[in-house]
Amino acid sequence: MKRLKPLDAAWLYVESGNTPMHVAGLQILSPPKNAKASFLRDVVERFKADSTFVPPWNLRLADTPLGGLLPAWEIEKNVDLDYHVRHSALPAPGGERELGMLVSRLHSHPLDLKRPLWECHLIEGLEGGRFALYTKMHHALMDGMAGMRMIQRAMSESPRNRTIVPPWSLGGLRQREEAQSGPLAQRIAALVQTAREQAETLPEVGRAMAQVWGRGKDADPELVRPFNAPKSVLNGRVTAPRRFATQHYELSRLRALAKKAKVTLNDIVLAICAGALRRFLDESGELPAEPLTAGLPVSIRPQGDDSVGTAISFILANLATDVADPRERLEKIRVSTVRAKEHLQGLRKTSLNNYTSAFMGPFILSLMTGLGGRGRPMFNVTISNVPGPGKPLYFAGARLEAMYPISLLSHGQALNITCVSYAGTLNFGYTGCRDTLPHMQRLAVYTGEALEELEQAYA
Numbered sequence: 464m465k466r467l468k469p470l471d472a473a474w475l476y477v478e479s480g481n482t483p484m485h486v487a488g489l490q491i492l493s494p495p496k497n498a499k500a501s502f503l504r505d506v507v508e509r510f511k512a513d514s515t516f517v518p519p520w521n522l523r524l525a526d527t528p529l530g531g532l533l534p535a536w537e538i539e540k541n542v543d544l545d546y547h548v549r550h551s552a553l554p555a556p557g558g559e560r561e562l563g564m565l566v567s568r569l570h571s572h573p574l575d576l577k578r579p580l581w582e583c584h585l586i587e588g589l590e591g592g593r594f595a596l597y598t599k600m601h602h603a604l605m606d607g608m609a610g611m612r613m614i615q616r617a618m619s620e621s622p623r624n625r626t627i628v629p630p631w632s633l634g635g636l637r638q639r640e641e642a643q644s645g646p647l648a649q650r651i652a653a654l655v656q657t658a659r660e661q662a663e664t665l666p667e668v669g670r671a672m673a674q675v676w677g678r679g680k681d682a683d684p685e686l687v688r689p690f691n692a693p694k695s696v697l698n699g700r701v702t703a704p705r706r707f708a709t710q711h712y713e714l715s716r717l718r719a720l721a722k723k724a725k726v727t728l729n730d731i732v733l734a735i736c737a738g739a740l741r742r743f744l745d746e747s748g749e750l751p752a753e754p755l756t757a758g759l760p761v762s763i764r765p766q767g768d769d770s771v772g773t774a775i776s777f778i779l780a781n782l783a784t785d786v787a788d789p790r791e792r793l794e795k796i797r798v799s800t801v802r803a804k805e806h807l808q809g810l811r812k813t814s815l816n817n818y819t820s821a822f823m824g825p826f827i828l829s830l831m832t833g834l835g836g837r838g839r840p841m842f843n844v845t846i847s848n849v850p851g852p853g854k855p856l857y858f859a860g861a862r863l864e865a866m867y868p869i870s871l872l873s874h875g876q877a878l879n880i881t882c883v884s885y886a887g888t889l890n891f892g893y894t895g896c897r898d899t900l901p902h903m904q905r906l907a908v909y910t911g912e913a914l915e916e917l918e919q920a921y922a
Contacts, residue, residue, distance in 0.1 A: 486606075495861055777819065830874060
């Protein structure tokens, strides 16, 4: 058995019927030229016939007396592929609306915590003979960067490679080698060394927390404060049903704008999301007078690290939604993100895990105690940008046309905007609580219009 890191375990602690803690990816593919009529059926049959598993696909929560308090992974030797692999069809010719409705329903249902925490759905019936692959996995098992690596390993850069390789049999994530194996003396020594290293980081983490929380002489007035965000319609309690919407843009277009404005690509992403949110909330009379703030996940996964679990930290950014002028709004966002990144980069790598646990601890605690969504939010919305494959990919000869991330929600966080780059495009996935945001598709449309507005401002 392998014990989970505290942050990985936290995603299990806050799991509920209304807040399932899984993330997912949606890939849309075009079948290869001259494909057989049975192409997709052959893929399904091949998937269900391959019982070779690598982590995290064969990991399940161990059934132990303290499993709820100290969860651990164990190997599941009999994975039921008839349960985990599903084959669905849209009424042909299915469009993006029909696909979005199906994915919204699939994403609303929690994973079975008694089984390995993943599902894979092959969906046929899209226009032009296309099909989709929707795969969801618990956030305790992987983060966005790990998900991108798994996708790349299961696919090929060559359209001539027609081999059908299920993702669970190739390119998995390894389990972290921690002080839970080997001779007892060795394990004890490793635990003592780990404890000593963690203790050495406490003064540095304490100073960093004082800066970000605005306490004492180390307080930094330029950093966005946790739980200083305004209350908004985005930050109440959430229900189980989800909404999912998509949007995509050419990366060259976004980069050209970033160059003109002398900001980063991430700043442009935040700015167009902020512009869309400002309009979306203003139309319904729900725009707070104070600026919304965003929680930005930041990967701290070392180069070459392909282990199970999450490796992320967080920074907070001002979205300047109280500012009408798009150029002024972008500048405020730039200043905010520069200072937030400087703050995080000032920490040693050995301090990052402790810092993240301390920083996110109050947020996780609010969810565990039922206070999430009842008071002032830590931040208003999560916005994430995950780098993906730069070249076109193929699966069994089928071209990957687009890929969209689908994220999790929690009480106090009714909207998540995540984007991933792929082959010259930036693909946005908007995940929202259906009861809170019944017209969320408008937000995706407004993002495009906010981009046009910003381009005009820098023309």
